[in-house]
Amino acid sequence: MRQYITRRLLQMIPVLIGVSIVIFFILQLAPGDALTGKMDPKITPERKQELRHQMGLDQPVYKQYFRWAGGVLQGDFGESTNFKQPVGKVMNTYIWNTFIISLLSLILGVLISIPIGVVSATKQYSKFDGFFTVFALVGISMPSFFFGMLLIKVFAVDLLILPVSGMTTAGSTLTGISYGLDVAKHMLLPLIVLTLGSVAGLMRYTRSSMLEVIRQDYIRTARAKGLKEKVVIYKHALRNGLIPVITILGFWLPALFSGAFITESIFLWPGIGPIEIAAVAGRDYPLLMGINILFAVLTLIGNLIADVTYAVVDPRIRLK
Amino acid sequence: MKRKIAGFLSLAMSMTLLFSGCGQSGLGGASKDLKASEVLAAANPEKLPQTAANRKDTLIIGFTAPEGKFNPIYSSSVDDSYVVNLVFEGLLTNDVQGNPIGKVAKKWDISEDNKTYTFHLNKGIKFSNGEELTAKDVEFTYTALCDPKYDGSRTDAVDKLVGYAEYNKGDAKTVTGIKVIDDYTISFTLTEVKAPALSSDFGYGIMNKTYYAFEKGNIEKLKESFLKPMGCGPYLFKEYKAGQEADFEKNPNYWDGVAKIDKVILKVTTSQTNIQGLSAGEVDMDRIGAAPENIQMLQSAGFIEMQLYPDNGYGYIGLNLKDEKLKDKKVRQALTYGLNRKGFIDARYKGYAEICNAPVSQVSWAYTDDINKYEFNPEKANQLLEEAGWLKKDDGFRYKDGKKFEIHWMTYQGSKYVEMLIPIVKENWKAIGIDVIPELMEFNTLCTKVYDEQKFEMYNMSWSLSIDPDPSGIFSKKQTELGGYNPGGWVNEQGEKLMADALKTTDQKERKKLYQEWLKIFSDDVPYVLLDQSKNMWAVSSRVKGISFSPYIDFTYQIAKAELVEPKAK
Numbered sequence: 001m002r003q004y005i006t007r008r009l010l011q012m013i014p015v016l017i018g019v020s021i022v023i024f025f026i027l028q029l030a031p032g033d034a035l036t037g038k039m040d041p042k043i044t045p046e047r048k049q050e051l052r053h054q055m056g057l058d059q060p061v062y063k064q065y066f067r068w069a070g071g072v073l074q075g076d077f078g079e080s081t082n083f084k085q086p087v088g089k090v091m092n093t094y095i096w097n098t099f100i101i102s103l104l105s106l107i108l109g110v111l112i113s114i115p116i117g118v119v120s121a122t123k124q125y126s127k128f129d130g131f132f133t134v135f136a137l138v139g140i141s142m143p144s145f146f147f148g149m150l151l152i153k154v155f156a157v158d159l160l161i162l163p164v165s166g167m168t169t170a171g172s173t174l175t176g177i178s179y180g181l182d183v184a185k186h187m188l189l190p191l192i193v194l195t196l197g198s199v200a201g202l203m204r205y206t207r208s209s210m211l212e213v214i215r216q217d218y219i220r221t222a223r224a225k226g227l228k229e230k231v232v233i234y235k236h237a238l239r240n241g242l243i244p245v246i247t248i249l250g251f252w253l254p255a256l257f258s259g260a261f262i263t264e265s266i267f268l269w270p271g272i273g274p275i276e277i278a279a280v281a282g283r284d285y286p287l288l289m290g291i292n293i294l295f296a297v298l299t300l301i302g303n304l305i306a307d308v309t310y311a312v313v314d315p316r317i318r319l320k
Numbered sequence: 321m322k323r324k325i326a327g328f329l330s331l332a333m334s335m336t337l338l339f340s341g342c343g344q345s346g347l348g349g350a351s352k353d354l355k356a357s358e359v360l361a362a363a364n365p366e367k368l369p370q371t372a373a374n375r376k377d378t379l380i381i382g383f384t385a386p387e388g389k390f391n392p393i394y395s396s397s398v399d400d401s402y403v404v405n406l407v408f409e410g411l412l413t414n415d416v417q418g419n420p421i422g423k424v425a426k427k428w429d430i431s432e433d434n435k436t437y438t439f440h441l442n443k444g445i446k447f448s449n450g451e452e453l454t455a456k457d458v459e460f461t462y463t464a465l466c467d468p469k470y471d472g473s474r475t476d477a478v479d480k481l482v483g484y485a486e487y488n489k490g491d492a493k494t495v496t497g498i499k500v501i502d503d504y505t506i507s508f509t510l511t512e513v514k515a516p517a518l519s520s521d522f523g524y525g526i527m528n529k530t531y532y533a534f535e536k537g538n539i540e541k542l543k544e545s546f547l548k549p550m551g552c553g554p555y556l557f558k559e560y561k562a563g564q565e566a567d568f569e570k571n572p573n574y575w576d577g578v579a580k581i582d583k584v585i586l587k588v589t590t591s592q593t594n595i596q597g598l599s600a601g602e603v604d605m606d607r608i609g610a611a612p613e614n615i616q617m618l619q620s621a622g623f624i625e626m627q628l629y630p631d632n633g634y635g636y637i638g639l640n641l642k643d644e645k646l647k648d649k650k651v652r653q654a655l656t657y658g659l660n661r662k663g664f665i666d667a668r669y670k671g672y673a674e675i676c677n678a679p680v681s682q683v684s685w686a687y688t689d690d691i692n693k694y695e696f697n698p699e700k701a702n703q704l705l706e707e708a709g710w711l712k713k714d715d716g717f718r719y720k721d722g723k724k725f726e727i728h729w730m731t732y733q734g735s736k737y738v739e740m741l742i743p744i745v746k747e748n749w750k751a752i753g754i755d756v757i758p759e760l761m762e763f764n765t766l767c768t769k770v771y772d773e774q775k776f777e778m779y780n781m782s783w784s785l786s787i788d789p790d791p792s793g794i795f796s797k798k799q800t801e802l803g804g805y806n807p808g809g810w811v812n813e814q815g816e817k818l819m820a821d822a823l824k825t826t827d828q829k830e831r832k833k834l835y836q837e838w839l840k841i842f843s844d845d846v847p848y849v850l851l852d853q854s855k856n857m858w859a860v861s862s863r864v865k866g867i868s869f870s871p872y873i874d875f876t877y878q879i880a881k882a883e884l885v886e887p888k889a890k
Binding site for chain 2: 032045083084160278
C-alpha cells in the first residue's frame with residue numbers, strides 16, 4: 001500500500017507539469033491582459049507598455065511560462081496584478097473562509113443525506129421516499145441566488161434574528177467562544193443554502209446505489225440464511241452501497257476550496273469565489289495560475305484518497 | 321451573476337474615479353448645475369432601529385470591494401481610496417465646485433512661466449507616529465512615485481517633472497524637479513506647462529519618510545505596509561478584515577480639529593442586500609443605485625435620507641471614423657438624430673438621469689448649454705442619410721453602391737444597461753433604414769478589440785471623469801494609435817489646436833472659452849453618439865449629521881466635522 005501511494009504521488013509530478021502548461025497557455029488565449037481593462041487616460045499607452053514590460057507581459061508566452069515555472073520551483077507564485085501582493089498571501093487570506101464553510105456544509109450534507117438515502121432505498125416508493133424525492137428535486141432546482149435572498153428577507157429583515165451578511169458583526173472585538181458564536185450566527189444562512197444543494201444530489205446518489213445493491217443475489221442469500229433485516233441492510237448492503245458514494249466524496253476535495261461564488265457573494269462571505277471571478281475579469285494571471293494549480297493538486301490528491309478508501313471498504317480491491 | 325455584472329460595470333467605469341483636486345486658483349465661478357443635486361429627507365427620522373441607536377459612538381459606512389491597497393500612491397479602487405483618504409492628507413484638496421484649496425499646504429505660488437509650483441506647508445501637522453510633517457515627507461512621497469519599480473497608476477502626476485526620466489530610467493539619486501527649500505516649503509518644476517497640474521497631481525496623501533522608508537528600487541517594502549497605513553488624517557487605521565470591514569478610530573492629535581465621531585467602520589456590502597442592511601440598522605450610510613424602486617424601499621424605512629447628485633461621467637456609443645460608412649459626418653449626425661435617447665433614459669433610469677450632449681460633466685466649469693442638442697428627429701436623420709447617398713429600398717433598409725447599411729455593434733455582456741439599450745437602438749435605427757447587428761462579448765475581450773486592435777465599427781462604454789475637464793486624454797490625435805483611448809480615430813485639426821492651447825494656460829476663463837469652442841466642434845463632428853449622464857445616490861441614516869454629497873465631495877471630506885445624533889420626530 002505504501003509503495004502504491006508513493007508511486008501515485010510521484011506520478012503526480014509530470015501530470016502537474018502538464019496541467020500547468022495547459023492552463024497557462026489556455027489563459028493566454030483569452031484576449032487582453034492585466035492592463036487591457038484599465039481604461040484610464042491618466043495611464044498613457046506608453047506607460048501601459050512600460051508596465052507590461054515590468055510585468056513581463058510583452059514577452060513570448062513560452063518565456064513567460066518558464067519565468068513563472070522558475071519562480072514556482074523556488075516557492076514563488078508571483079505577484080497578483082490586482083492586489084499587488086504575493087499570490088500565496090492573497091489566497092491564504094480568503095481560501096480558509098471558503099474552506100471552513102464548505103467543510104461544514106459537506107459534513108452536514110453527508111450526515112443528512114446518507115441516512116435519508118439509505119432509508120429511502122429500503123422503503124422504496126413509501127411516503128418517506130416520495131417526500132424526499134420531491135425534496136431533492138426542489139433542492140436541485142432551487143437557484144441558490146433566489147433561496148439565499150428569500151432566507152435574508154425572512155430571517156434578517158422581517159424577523160431580525162440573523163444578520164444580513166458578512167462573517168462577523170462589524171466592529172466587534174469578540175474573542176474565544178463568543179467570537180465563534182458570532183461567526184456561527186453569520187454562517188447559518190449561507191450554510192443552509194450550500195448544504196441544500198449538496199444534500200439533494202448526494203441523497204439521490206446514495207439511494208440509487210443502495211437500490212442496486214439490495215437487488216443483488218448475495219443480499220437475497222443473506223436474507224434466506226435468516227439474518228435479521230437490520231444486519232442485511234446495515235452490514236452487508238450498506239458497505240457495498242457506499243463504495244460509489246465514497247468516490248464522489250473524493251472528488252469533493254477540490255470543491256472544498258473552490259468557493260461557491262453565488263452564495264459567497266450574496267452573503268458577503270469573504271471567500272475565494274468572488275476573488276477568483278474578479279481575477280478572471282481583470283486577467284490576473286499569476287493569481288489565476290495559483291488558484292488553478294491548487295485545484296489541480298487537490299483533484300489529484302482527492303482521486304488518490306478515493307482509490308485508497310476504496311480498497312479499505314472493499315477488500316476485493318487490491319492496490320498494487 | 322449580479323455581482324459579476326457589477327464587476328464589469330465598475331471596470332467600464334474604472335477610469336479616473338479616484339482623487340483629483342481642482343480647477344485653478346483663477347476661479348471660473350460656481351457651476352449652476354450643482355443645483356441638480358437633491359435631497360429626499362427622511363419622513364420619520366425617529367424610527368431608527370435599535371441596532372443603530374445602540375451604536376452611539378460608531379458610524380458604519382458601506383463600501384463594495386476593497387482590495388487592500390491602502391496606500392496613497394497605489395490605491396486604485398474607490399473603496400481603497402476611502403480608506404486612504406480617512407488616514408492620509410494631501411497638499412491640496414478641493415471645494416464643492418472642484419476648485420483647489422489648501423490642506424497640508426496653506427498656500428501656493430505659481431511661477432511666471434507657469435512651470436514651477438511652490439507650496440508653503442502648515443506648521444505643526446503631526447503624523448500619528450508623533451513626527452511632524454515636513455517638506456521632506458512631501459519630497460519622499462513624490463519621489464516614490466518616480467521609482468523605477470513603481471507599478472501603480474499615478475505616474476502621470478510626476479512624469480512631467482524635471483529630472484523624472486533621469487531618476488526613473490537612470491542612476492540619478494534624486495528628482496531634480498522636486499526641491500525642498502526649507503522644512504515648510506517645497507517646489508515642483510515641470511518641463512512644460514500643465515494646466516490640470518494643481519487639480520490632478522497635488523492631492524495624493526503624504527507618506528511619512530521614516531515610517532515608509534524605502535530605498536530607490538525597493539518598492540516591495542511599500543507593498544508590505546499596505547495593511548498598516550499611517551498618515552496625518554482625521555482617523556487612525558485600526559484593522560482590516562479582508563473582504564469584510566476596515567476599522568478606524570479618531571486621531572486624537574488631528575491638526576485640523578479632532579473628529580467628533582469616535583469610531584468609523586467601513587463595511588463591505590453588496591447591491592443585492594445593501595438596502596436591507598440599511599433598513600435593519602446594520603449600516604448607517606451606503607451608496608445605492610438611483611432607481612424609483614430603491615427609493616421607495618428606503619422611504620418605507622422612514623429614517624433614511626437620500627442624497628442625489630449628478631455623476632461626473634457619461635455613457636456613449638463610440639463610432640469608428642475609419643469605417644467606410646461612418647466616416648461621413650452626415651451619417652454620424654443622422655445616427656444621433658435617429659436615436660431616441662430620452663426614451664432609453666426614461667426606460668433605464670426612470671427619471672434619474674439626463675441626456676448627455678457634451679463629453680464633459682454638466683457640473684464642470686467647462687460645460688456649456690449652447691450646443692446642438694440633437695433632439696430625437698427621425699425625419700432629419702432620414703434627410704441627412706439621403707444627402708449622404710444612402711437610399712431606401714423596398715425592404716426598408718438603405719443602400720449605397722449596392723451595399724446595405726449594416727452596423728456591427730460590439731458590446732459587453734451581463735449589463736442591464738446594455739440589455740435595455742440594444743432593442744431601442746435596433747428599433748430606432750431600423751426606422752431610419754439601418755440594420756444594427758449587436759455582438760455581445762466579455763468586457764476585456766471588447767477592450768482588446770476596440771483599443772488594442774481597433775477592429776470594430778461601433779461599441780459602447782462609459783467614462784468617469786476627473787475634476788479637470790481636459791479631454792485630450794480621450795480625444796487627442798496622439799490617442800489614435802493602437803492601445804490609445806481614441807480608437808475611433810477622430811481628429812479635427814482645429815479641435816486638436818484648441819485642446820493643446822487649453823493645456824498651455826492656467827487661466828481658467830481662457831480655458832473655459834477654448835473648451836466651449838471645442839465642444840461645438842465635437843458636437844458637430846459626432847465622434848460619439850452621447851447617451852446619458854446618470855445620477856448617484858447615497859442613503860444616509862437620520863442619526864448622521866453633517867455629511868452632504870456632491871459630485872466632487874465624498875464623505876471623507878466632511879467626516880471630521882460630522883456628528884452622530886439622536887434623531888427626533890419632525
